[in-house]
Amino acid sequence: xxxxxxxxxxxxxxxxxxxxxxxxxxxxxxxxxxxxxxxxxxxxxxxxxxxxxxxxxxxxxxxxxxxxxxxxxxxxxxxxxxxxxxxxxxxxxxxxxxxxxxxxxxxxxxxxxxxxxxxxxxxxxxxxxxxxxxxxxxxxxxxxxxxxxxxxxxxxxxxxxxxxxxxxxxxxxxxxxxxxxxxxxxxxxxxxxxxxxxxxxxxxxxxxxxxxxxxxxxxxxxxxxxxxxxxxxxxxxxxxxxxxxxxxxxxxxxxxxxxxxxxxxxxxxxxxxxxxxxxxxxxxxxxxxxxxxxxxxxxxxxxxxxxxxxxxxxxxxxxxxxxxxxxxxxxxxxxxxxxxxxxxxxxxxxxxxxxxxxxxxxxxxxxxxxxxxxxxxxxxxxxxxxxxxxxxxxxxxxxxxxxxxxxxxxxxxxxxxxxxxxxxxxxxxxxxxxxxxxxxxxxxxxxxxxxxxxxxxxxxxxxxxxxxxxxxxxxxxxxxxxxxxxxxxxxxxxxxxxxxxxxxxxxxxxxxxxxxxxxxxxxxxxxxxxxxxxxxxxxxxxxxxxxxxxxxxxxxxxxxxxxxxxxxxxxxxxxxxxxxxxxxxxxxxxxxxxxxxxxxxxxxxxxxxxxxxxxxxxxxxxxxxxxxxxxxxxxxxxxxxxxxxxxxxxxxxxxxxxxxxxxxxxxxxxxxxxxxxxxxxxxxxxxxxxxxxxxxxxxxxxxxxxxxxxxxxxxxxx
Numbered sequence: 001x002x003x004x005x006x007x008x009x010x011x012x013x014x015x016x017x018x019x020x021x022x023x024x025x026x027x028x029x030x031x032x033x034x035x036x037x038x039x040x041x042x043x044x045x046x047x048x049x050x051x052x053x054x055x056x057x058x059x060x061x062x063x064x065x066x067x068x069x070x071x072x073x074x075x076x077x078x079x080x081x082x083x084x085x086x087x088x089x090x091x092x093x094x095x096x097x098x099x100x101x102x103x104x105x106x107x108x109x110x111x112x113x114x115x116x117x118x119x120x121x122x123x124x125x126x127x128x129x130x131x132x133x134x135x136x137x138x139x140x141x142x143x144x145x146x147x148x149x150x151x152x153x154x155x156x157x158x159x160x161x162x163x164x165x166x167x168x169x170x171x172x173x174x175x176x177x178x179x180x181x182x183x184x185x186x187x188x189x190x191x192x193x194x195x196x197x198x199x200x201x202x203x204x205x206x207x208x209x210x211x212x213x214x215x216x217x218x219x220x221x222x223x224x225x226x227x228x229x230x231x232x233x234x235x236x237x238x239x240x241x242x243x244x245x246x247x248x249x250x251x252x253x254x255x256x257x258x259x260x261x262x263x264x265x266x267x268x269x270x271x272x273x274x275x276x277x278x279x280x281x282x283x284x285x286x287x288x289x290x291x292x293x294x295x296x297x298x299x300x301x302x303x304x305x306x307x308x309x310x311x312x313x314x315x316x317x318x319x320x321x322x323x324x325x326x327x328x329x330x331x332x333x334x335x336x337x338x339x340x341x342x343x344x345x346x347x348x349x350x351x352x353x354x355x356x357x358x359x360x361x362x363x364x365x366x367x368x369x370x371x372x373x374x375x376x377x378x379x380x381x382x383x384x385x386x387x388x389x390x391x392x393x394x395x396x397x398x399x400x401x402x403x404x405x406x407x408x409x410x411x412x413x414x415x416x417x418x419x420x421x422x423x424x425x426x427x428x429x430x431x432x433x434x435x436x437x438x439x440x441x442x443x444x445x446x447x448x449x450x451x452x453x454x455x456x457x458x459x460x461x462x463x464x465x466x467x468x469x470x471x472x473x474x475x476x477x478x479x480x481x482x483x484x485x486x487x488x489x490x491x492x493x494x495x496x497x498x499x500x501x502x503x504x505x506x507x508x509x510x511x512x513x514x515x516x517x518x519x520x521x522x523x524x525x526x527x528x529x530x531x532x533x534x535x536x537x538x539x540x541x542x543x544x545x546x547x548x549x550x551x552x553x554x555x556x557x558x559x560x561x562x563x564x565x566x567x568x569x570x571x572x573x574x575x576x577x578x579x580x581x582x583x584x585x586x587x588x589x590x591x592x593x594x595x596x597x598x599x600x601x602x603x604x605x606x607x608x609x610x611x612x613x614x615x616x617x618x619x620x621x622x623x624x625x626x627x628x629x630x631x632x633x634x635x636x637x638x639x640x641x642x643x644x645x646x647x648x649x650x651x652x653x654x655x656x657x658x659x660x661x662x663x664x665x666x667x668x669x670x671x672x673x674x675x676x677x678x679x680x681x682x683x684x685x686x687x688x689x690x691x692x693x694x695x696x697x698x699x700x701x702x703x704x705x706x707x708x709x710x711x712x713x714x715x716x717x718x
Contacts, residue, residue, distance in 0.1 A: 020086035022059045024094040026051045026071055035098060036234045038073040039108060041116060043080075044413050045370040047315070048116070052275075053235030061315065062370055064088040069096075070118075072108050074130050074204070077101040077544070078118070101545075101592075110181065111206040111226040113448060113458065114215050114418050115408055120492040123458050123482025124212075125537050125551045125586070127151065129205040131230070136637075136646060138243055138675065138686050138713050140267045140288060142227060143194040145202070148633045148648055150549075150588045150609040151209050155626050155699045157194060161209050162553060163582045163613050164222020167626035167659075167700050168563050171507050172574070174529075176212065176220040179227050180321065182361045185219065186383040187400030188428025188436075190505035193357055193383075195301050196325050198269040198286035200239050203230045209586075210533030210553060211500025214460040214480035217422050217442045221500040221531050222555065229307060229321070232273040232280025243267045243686075243713035247293045250342065250707055251694050257295065257343045265290035269303075281308045293706045294342040296330030296351055315367040323359040328352065334702035341696075341704050358382040371410035375420075378403045396435075398428035414450035418460075419443075426506070433510035433522070437469040440503070446480070458482040458496075466503045466528065474528050476501045490541040496534070503528040504561055508574040518565075521573040527559045529576070546591045554583040562625065565659040577617055580624060584613035603639040608632075625659055626700060628652040628668070642680065648673040652699075660701045669697045671705075683716040 026038045034055030041048045042059055044067060049057040064086050072078035076098035086092055107130070112122035119126055127150045139145040146152050146159070153160045155167040165174045170191055177184055177192045185192060205227050212220035247263035250256055266289050273282035286303035305323040312318075331351040336343040344351075361379035368374065381400040406420035421443040429435035446460035460480040467473050482496035504526040513520045537551035559576040566573075588609040595602050610632040615624040623629075634649040652669035672695075675688035688711040698704050 019060075020062045020064055020088055021091045022062060022067075022069070022084065022086065022094065023091055024057055024069075024096060026055045026057070026073075026096045026098060028076075029097040029099045035073055035076070037231075038071055038076075038096075038098070040096075041070045041072075041108070042084075042370075043068040043070055044410065046115075046367060046373045046408055046410065047370050050231065051234070053233075062086045069094060071096045071098060073098060074107075074132060075100060078106055078108070107204065109206050110228070111178075111208045111212075111224055113416075113446065114181070114406065115416065120486065120539060121456060121484055123456065123484045123494050123496045124498070125151075125209040125494070125535050125553070127207040127209070127588075129207070131203055134199050134202055134205075135684070135715060136644075136675070136677070137648075138688060138711060139199050140243060140265075141194045141199065142196075142202070142205070145199060145205060146207070146225070148635055148650060149205075149207050150633070151586055151611045151631075152207060153628065153631045153652055156703065157192070159192070159225065160627065161207065161223030161225075162555065162584070162586070162611060163615050163624070163627040164555070166562065166624055168508075168561070168574070169572070171511075172502075172505055172561055173219070174222040174502060176216055176218075176224045177227070178216070178224060179323075179359060180229055180361070180363075181226060182359075182377065182379045183217075183219070183400070183402060183424070184359050184381055185400070186357075186398055187381060187426035188383070188398035188430075188433075188505065189507045190219070193325055193327075193355070195288065195303065195327060196357065196359060197227075197229070197305050197323055198241075198271065198284050198303050200241055200269045200271045200286075201229050201282070201284050201305055201307075203228045209551075210496070210535050210555065211478075211498045211531045213464075213476075213478040213500040214462045214498055215418075215444060215446060217444075217462065217464060218424065218440055218466070219502045221502040221529060221557075222533075229305075230273065230282060231307070231309065232275040232282050234275050236274035237272070238718045239269075239271045239716070241267070241269045241713065241715045243711060245290075245690075245709050245711045247706060248694065248708035248710065251696055254339060255341055257340065263291050263293050278311045278313075279309070280311075282306065292330065292332075293709075294332050294335075294704075295344045295349065296332040299327065299329035301329070302326045317363075317365045319361075319363045319365075321359075321361050323357075325355075325357045325359075327355040327357075329355075332703065335704070341702075353385055356382075356384045373408050375406040375408070376404075377406075396429045399426070401425045416448040416450075418446045418448075428506050432513045433507055436506045436510060438467060438503070438506070439469075440464050440466040444478075454486040456484045458484075460498075464501070468509075471524065474503060476503075476528060476530065492539040494535070494537045494539070498533050500531040500533065501528055502530075502561075504574065508561060518570050518572050521571050523573050523575060526561065526574055527576050529557065529559045529561050531558070532556045545593060547589065549586075549588045551586045552584075553586065554581070556581055563659060567660070577619070579618040580616065581618055582613055582615040582624070582627075584611060586611040597640070600641045601639075603637075605635075605637040605639075607635040623656040625657045626655055628655055642678055644677045644679075646675045646677075648675075655699075658701055664701065667697065669699070669705075670695050671697070675711075682718060683714060686713045686715070687711070 026035045038051040051057045067084045070080045134145045208224040212224040245265045269286040271284035284305045288301040292298045309319040335341045364376040366374045379402040384397040404422040409417045425439040427437040442464040444462035449457045462478040464476040478499040480498035485493045534554040541547045557580040560580045564575040592605040630653040632651040637646045650671040672692040677686045690709040694708045
């Protein structure tokens with residue numbers, strides 16, 4: 001054995017020298033300018049590259065053979081070059097020209113299989129929100145960036161993907177939030193910090209619909225949201241953004257509770273990134289200040305993020321990410337009364353809280369060969385809350401510590417195997433729920449088999465052991481199967497069946513707290529909830545500027561965790577619902593039609609999406625709470641030269657069932673937003689009106705969404 005190793009060490013330099021290299025350059029097809037930051041993949045391998053400031057890229061150490069190369073970039077249509085011939089010991093040079101596109105038709109995603117693939121090849125339903133869309137919406141946080149994503153609906157700050165979560169009073173999201181593939185939920189409450197990073201840092205957001213526990217593990221019961229951050233700019237770039245908002249008077253004069261035009265918010269962000277040789281870095285600062293539009297709606301939020309990487313000559317890449325978030329805000333639990341919807345009971349005016357959160361991860365990618373790579377990850381989420389609900393809460397920091405090792409292997413050209421193991425340890429303590437710790441260990445395996453050039457079969461399996469220290473043990477199994485068939489170049493058919501699970505959070509099991517007129521009662525025997533998600537979808541391109549996506553889904557739930565209200569005793573307790581079901585259909589269409597008018601480029605665009613759901617608790621055959629049966633969005637835009645007008649409409653049907661005031665009248669959501677932008681050199685000026693129709697809507701009892709809001713902003717880069 002030792003002899004073989006020594007021979008291998010001697011021959012390795014010769015083998016590497018005998019391998020080939022691909023060099024190339026990427027240009028804008030219309031302007032001829034070089035494109036920095038474009039992604040390049042050599043299909044059939046795990047190798048890729050990112051173009052530098054001059055649009056150049058290099059992929060070394062490639063065995064001789066014929067390959068296909070795919071180049072993609074946000075704002076451009078992806079292009080694939082076939083039959084790139086690699087000769088041992090020689091360089092192969094290619095030139096790629098990308099055509100600009102207003103709508104991203106087939107982006108590269110990672111959430112479907114933990115490796116890069118195009119959206120059209122995914123066996124599951126996915127939506128992508130690009131950095132361009134986030135910038136156009138003038139979003140101040142991740143939640144605002146996701147508001148018009150297909151199948152997504154918010155109740156308060158809790159995200160619903162196809163109705164998965166409902167509203168559980170801030171605890172127990174049934175969707176997993178990831179930052180660059182790393183879980184970032186608070187380990188004790190399971191809450192999400194939608195303000196954890198400035199919008200300027202986001203490259204794209206991927207929304208996986210349906211159970212995703214086979215690859216992503218705990219909490220991926222109803223879906224996954226993966227926020228991907230930007231890498232360092234090849235040539236150095238300074239980005240900044242300033243946004244201000246002013247709340248209008250309430251619809252009814254008797255609802256006014258403070259001086260007119262006093263209520264406002266501002267958001268300032270600045271980010272600088274640069275790559276020098278093999279070292280890249282990005283540093284961002286952000287601040288959000290608001291008076292709120294209600295009493296206890298005030299907040300001060302600060303962000304500091306840094307992302308650094310080193311790319312070694314052998315293809316090894318090390319990345320370090322750190323983010324610090326500080327939030328001081330009031331808690332508006334419910335209104336004073338229907339005639340005073342923006343005020344609270346005077347005895348609750350001290351309901352403020354501070355939250356300090358640190359997110360950090362480090363990753364190491366080791367490409368052993370063009371067809372085998374190892375990925376290592378370690379992460380930490382530290383959350384500290386204080387002064388909750390007007391009294392000393394004695395919160396200690398909650399820690400979520402994670403580690404993962406993943407191996408990607410292409411044993412043959414038509415097989416891609418992903419295997420790994422994930423470890424997560426969560427701990428939190430306060431006088432309201434005691435001192436508790438839990439962990440899970442989850443090995444997983446997935447195989448993608450390219451049965452033919454247009455047919456892919458994906459199978460996977462994961463086993464998780466969840467252990468509450470000194471308490472409950474649970475074994476959880478998550479199998480998955482998916483199929484993607486492209487019978488014609490313009491048609492993609494997908495079908496999948498997968499399992500998901502979520503163990504109850506520490507706060508759901510053990511919280512004991514009296515708040516307002518209710519007492520929250522602990523339930524240590526709470527079981528983990530699980531699901532099976534079935535999805536059948538079709539993605540059809542009518543032409544290069546118009547596509548349609550249709551999906552039929554059936555999500556089956558066991559031991560669904562929901563908040564149970566005992567209005568007579570004034571008690572709240574988290575309990576399991578033995579069986580529940582959410583099924584329906586989702587349709588999305590994207591359309592654009594570029595043309596010229598008097599030498600001015602004109603670009604109309606349209607996106608329509610609708611998700612119709614039937615949801616039911618299967619024991620008593622009642623609708624699930626806080627879930628509309630229809631959500632729909634319309635996004636229309638018209639761009640003429642440097643001027644753009646956008647119109648958004650968000651609709652949600654009337655909620656059938658709620659918890660606290662079940663007999664009160666409820667209305668559907670009908671929100672119109674309009675924005676006007678003008679680009680001058682490297683600056684973009686924006687004006688907008690949110691809730692143009694001054695519509696009054698409460699997603700949950702006694703909580704109105706903002707009235708009409710006027711916004712203004714400027715963004716730029718240097």
